[in-house]
Amino acid sequence: MPRADLALVGFGHVGRRFAQLLEQHRELLRRDHQLDVRIIGISTARHGSTFDEAGVDVNGANARRAAGQNLGACGTSLEIIGRLARSDATLRVMVETTTLGMVDGQPAIGHVEAALDGRCHAITANKGPVAFAYRTLNDKACRAGCSFLFEGAVMDGIPIFNLVRETMPAVRVLGFRGIVNTTTQHILAALERGEPFAEALARMQAEGIAEADASLDVEGWDPAAKAAALANVLMDGDVTPHLVERVGLGPSTADAVRAAAAAGRRLRLVASASGRGRNVRAAVRLTEIEPDDILFTLPDTANALVLTTDLLGEIAVCQMAGNLTQTAYGLLSDLVTIARRSAVERRA
Amino acid sequence: MPRADLALVGFGHVGRRFAQLLEQHRELLRRDHQLDVRIIGISTARHGSTFDEAGVDVNGANARRAAGQNLGACGTSLEIIGRLARSDATLRVMVETTTLGMVDGQPAIGHVEAALDGRCHAITANKGPVAFAYRTLNDKACRAGCSFLFEGAVMDGIPIFNLVRETMPAVRVLGFRGIVNTTTQHILAALERGEPFAEALARMQAEGIAEADASLDVEGWDPAAKAAALANVLMDGDVTPHLVERVGLGPSTADAVRAAAAAGRRLRLVASASGRGRNVRAAVRLTEIEPDDILFTLPDTANALVLTTDLLGEIAVCQMAGNLTQTAYGLLSDLVTIARRSAVERRA
Numbered sequence: 001m002p003r004a005d006l007a008l009v010g011f012g013h014v015g016r017r018f019a020q021l022l023e024q025h026r027e028l029l030r031r032d033h034q035l036d037v038r039i040i041g042i043s044t045a046r047h048g049s050t051f052d053e054a055g056v057d058v059n060g061a062n063a064r065r066a067a068g069q070n071l072g073a074c075g076t077s078l079e080i081i082g083r084l085a086r087s088d089a090t091l092r093v094m095v096e097t098t099t100l101g102m103v104d105g106q107p108a109i110g111h112v113e114a115a116l117d118g119r120c121h122a123i124t125a126n127k128g129p130v131a132f133a134y135r136t137l138n139d140k141a142c143r144a145g146c147s148f149l150f151e152g153a154v155m156d157g158i159p160i161f162n163l164v165r166e167t168m169p170a171v172r173v174l175g176f177r178g179i180v181n182t183t184t185q186h187i188l189a190a191l192e193r194g195e196p197f198a199e200a201l202a203r204m205q206a207e208g209i210a211e212a213d214a215s216l217d218v219e220g221w222d223p224a225a226k227a228a229a230l231a232n233v234l235m236d237g238d239v240t241p242h243l244v245e246r247v248g249l250g251p252s253t254a255d256a257v258r259a260a261a262a263a264g265r266r267l268r269l270v271a272s273a274s275g276r277g278r279n280v281r282a283a284v285r286l287t288e289i290e291p292d293d294i295l296f297t298l299p300d301t302a303n304a305l306v307l308t309t310d311l312l313g314e315i316a317v318c319q320m321a322g323n324l325t326q327t328a329y330g331l332l333s334d335l336v337t338i339a340r341r342s343a344v345e346r347r348a
Numbered sequence: 349m350p351r352a353d354l355a356l357v358g359f360g361h362v363g364r365r366f367a368q369l370l371e372q373h374r375e376l377l378r379r380d381h382q383l384d385v386r387i388i389g390i391s392t393a394r395h396g397s398t399f400d401e402a403g404v405d406v407n408g409a410n411a412r413r414a415a416g417q418n419l420g421a422c423g424t425s426l427e428i429i430g431r432l433a434r435s436d437a438t439l440r441v442m443v444e445t446t447t448l449g450m451v452d453g454q455p456a457i458g459h460v461e462a463a464l465d466g467r468c469h470a471i472t473a474n475k476g477p478v479a480f481a482y483r484t485l486n487d488k489a490c491r492a493g494c495s496f497l498f499e500g501a502v503m504d505g506i507p508i509f510n511l512v513r514e515t516m517p518a519v520r521v522l523g524f525r526g527i528v529n530t531t532t533q534h535i536l537a538a539l540e541r542g543e544p545f546a547e548a549l550a551r552m553q554a555e556g557i558a559e560a561d562a563s564l565d566v567e568g569w570d571p572a573a574k575a576a577a578l579a580n581v582l583m584d585g586d587v588t589p590h591l592v593e594r595v596g597l598g599p600s601t602a603d604a605v606r607a608a609a610a611a612g613r614r615l616r617l618v619a620s621a622s623g624r625g626r627n628v629r630a631a632v633r634l635t636e637i638e639p640d641d642i643l644f645t646l647p648d649t650a651n652a653l654v655l656t657t658d659l660l661g662e663i664a665v666c667q668m669a670g671n672l673t674q675t676a677y678g679l680l681s682d683l684v685t686i687a688r689r690s691a692v693e694r695r696a
Contacts, residue, residue: 162515297640299640311369329660
């Protein structure tokens with residue numbers, strides 16, 4: 001049976017949940033996708049790394065991280081990727097879950113580049129690479145004969161990129177608008193109920209949903225990165241998060257929420273884009289939502305994306321409640337996509 | 349370049365729009381899917397048939413149908429399918445768009461069976477085959493090495509079956525609820541505004557959205573067939589529309605709509621299912637929707653389906669406005685699925 005060797009670059013909330021999900025679906029991957037998967041390396045930015053070409057002890061690594069201990073000293077993330085590239089497995093997959101670097105998408109872009117340069121597939125739940133460097137990385141992946149996938153980067157594992165690529169052939173996406181940041185959605189709903197900002201934010205941090213640096217959520221950088229990712233992939237755009245018109249939540253937001261509520265509306269942080277190719281313009285704006293809008297009724301940890309298309313009109317996809325398992329599932333679904341593509345190539 | 353020969357069985361609103369859409373995407377099918385598509389036969393139940401192994405004159409057939417004339421006398425639908433089966437094209441595809449036979453899913457099931465027996469692929473926008481005979485037809489298709497696809501049967505061309513099959517690997521659908529009949533959704537919204545039932549129904553008939561026999565919509569048979577189709581395919585169910593608990597709209601509906609509205613709710617015809625395998629139970633019920641429910645804000649020609657899953661929680665997919673092009677698109681997307689599968693097999 002073909003073997004897939006994985007290196008996990010990043011081992012925080014999402015990386016660890018992915019390792020757990022993978023363990024639970026090991027048999028399914030063998031049965032349905034004829035793939036024997038093992039994790040041969042784990043690296044982190046500040047907690048060391050571990051590598052074993054026969055498969056690392058994932059439970060042990062989990063326990064060490066939970067106890068605040070280092071994983072070991074098997075090299076930097078780039079070195080771990082280099083060792084993955086020398087594996088003789090049928091598939092070599094770098095699984096990137098580091099935190100979003102808002103200045104330039106690093107270090108994740110470097111990790112994806114290193115993986116593709118080593119003819120490893122690259123999958124990531126990090127928005128950085130697709131938001132900052134989609135065209136470059138996609139071209140590199142094509143040349144390397146490898147996949148660069150990122151289903152978990154927007155709305156966790158809810159299929160968005162797969163939806164358009166796999167199930168909507170011949171359909172052109174003309175624009176989108178939606179709520180794609182759970183933390184601010186939760187804060188705005190809490191403000192509406194008269195609850196304090198800080199408590200709502202603390203809940204999202206406690207659940208591991210808020211970014212490690214919460215200002216990325218609150219200032220709108222996370223939805224701006226997602227808007228850039230969607231615009232680049234679905235609309236052939238050429239934007240970075242810095243080119244996205246952006247507002248975040250601020251001291252006056254609570255007043256604005258109350259004013260909207262008094263008028264029967266709801267204030268929400270809406271990401272949107274329109275145009276095509278180099279003319280795509282994306283934005284993240286605090287927007288008053290009317291009661292007859294599908295975004296109005298979304299529960300306070302829900303996300304939703306409304307795609308405007310040529311042939312299918314408007315389609316909305318809603319994630320009614322997000323959690324870590326869903327983000328980790330995005331990576332699992334990317335792994336299955338790679339397994340399917342590989343099966344096609346092996347038959348060829 | 350591989351050639352796909354198509355026979356259209358049924359040439360009403362949907363069949364004709366499909367022929368038009370196909371014409372518009374002929375180049376795309378050649379470029380992206382290396383497929384040269386032509387329509388070699390068209391058959392109808394009451395307006396004759398036409399066949400030409402070099403390709404029929406679709407515009408001429410359209411004009412004849414628009415003028416109320418017969419297409420010709422080239423044989424019954426089963427005979428046209430038999431002639432399709434003798435084509436030497438790489439792909440032979442029967443495109444089924446007859447009206448829903450609510451007693452037993454016929455004649456569509458017979459058309460699909462005849463196609464598969466002749467080693468032709470079968471795609472249909474008709475709910476009958478998948479609602480009444482999914483397991484049998486799917487088994488037959490597997491044995492014949494052919495595809496039996498029906499994306500357009502529920503929520504038109506909005507990906508539902510493809511969504512689960514192609515983009516949600518390892519995810520189990522535990523249940524669903526949704527609004528899947530446009531005609532009754534439009535009527536209920538109109539009653540809410542104080543408009544008469546008959547006028548709202550007439551609008552849906554004028555747009556070709558209501559079934560030819562509108563009682564199929566009004567009595568809930570259409571959503572019952574869709575609920576059966578969804579339960580059979582997504583939840584491994586074994587139900588027919590007659591096993592779906594079902595209510596429709598009746599003389600007392602207007603009063604019930606007003607009572608719900610007075611309480612701040614909306615009365616909607618909701619299809620649902622839960623359970624697994626032979627224990628799946630499906631229902632179509634007039635249901636009062638609370639204001640915080642995503643189904644509450646749906647525009648009056650919208651459809652929506654909320655899937656409950658194990659790994660991804662609740663996911664909602666909404667079609668914000670349905671029209672004939674979208675139904676026809678479901679058939680086009682099925683044709684692309686067949687082209688993709690065929691490309692994989694040719695590489696093998």
